[in-house]
Amino acid sequence: MKNNAFDSAKKDLYLLLNRNYPKSYALRFVGDHYGLKNEQRYILSRSVFSKSYIDNTRKKKLNLKDIKGKSIFIDGYNVIITTESVLMGKAFVSMDGLIRDTRNVSKKHKITKDTLESIECILDLLEKYPPESTQVYLDKMMSKSGKISEIIRDGLEERNLRGDSETVSNVDYTLKNSLGIIATNDSAIISEIKEFIDLPSKVKISRGT
Numbered sequence: 001m002k003n004n005a006f007d008s009a010k011k012d013l014y015l016l017l018n019r020n021y022p023k024s025y026a027l028r029f030v031g032d033h034y035g036l037k038n039e040q041r042y043i044l045s046r047s048v049f050s051k052s053y054i055d056n057t058r059k060k061k062l063n064l065k066d067i068k069g070k071s072i073f074i075d076g077y078n079v080i081i082t083t084e085s086v087l088m089g090k091a092f093v094s095m096d097g098l099i100r101d102t103r104n105v106s107k108k109h110k111i112t113k114d115t116l117e118s119i120e121c122i123l124d125l126l127e128k129y130p131p132e133s134t135q136v137y138l139d140k141m142m143s144k145s146g147k148i149s150e151i152i153r154d155g156l157e158e159r160n161l162r163g164d165s166e167t168v169s170n171v172d173y174t175l176k177n178s179l180g181i182i183a184t185n186d187s188a189i190i191s192e193i194k195e196f197i198d199l200p201s202k203v204k205i206s207r208g209t
Contacts, residue, residue: 005034010048014095017050042104047094049187057096057190062181062197064129071180072131074122074199075171076138076148078186081105082200083118086207091200098185099201111144119151121203127159134163135178137171 009030016026023045031041049057085091085101094100109115126134136152138145145167152165168174175182175189182189182196190196 073178074136075184136165140167
């Protein structure tokens with residue numbers, strides 16, 4: 001995604017956000033101005049943030065050792081899909097230092113071998129730094145969310161990790177009102193919580209990729 005138009009759009013969007021322009025407006029303006037494709041606009045939206053947001057995010061970000069013995073609440077699809085992208089080589093580091101995906105799969109997500117491997121990688125990390133309890137939330141409206149929830153529950157049990165996985169109608173609301181460490185890479189959630197962990201980046205480090 002390296003080209004002059006995209007790089008210029010990235011710089012301009014950053015400047016506009018620091019001047020408190022609404023992100024949707026600023027993104028549309030620079031996207032139209034530089035004639036960016038939808039994929040480029042999507043990546044811009046997930047990679048460029050204001051300096052104040054970046055600073056606040058860095059203060060909230062935790063390490064793996066911080067989850068040991070604590071309650072952790074996982075943004076299921078967000079973490080799984082981002083980890084899939086890490087395994088597939090389709091992830092990038094945003095300006096806030098977090099790993100994000102380029103695929104924009106959303107409700108088109110399907111269970112694949114990468115999904116299963118991602119879940120294994122995530123649970124393996126939790127096994128090394130066992131939380132006091134682990135709760136995974138999955139969007140009830142997503143296809144096969146019940147099946148993924150079952151796979152996660154089995155994985156937790158196999159590793160003797162205390163926790164559960166369930167489908168809910170509003171994952172964002174549920175996470176924002178959970179008392180514990182939140183595992184997510186979603187900026188909308190991060191902006192409203194006290195502390196979080198970027199699990200996909202830890203998977204990337206553990207695999208040496």
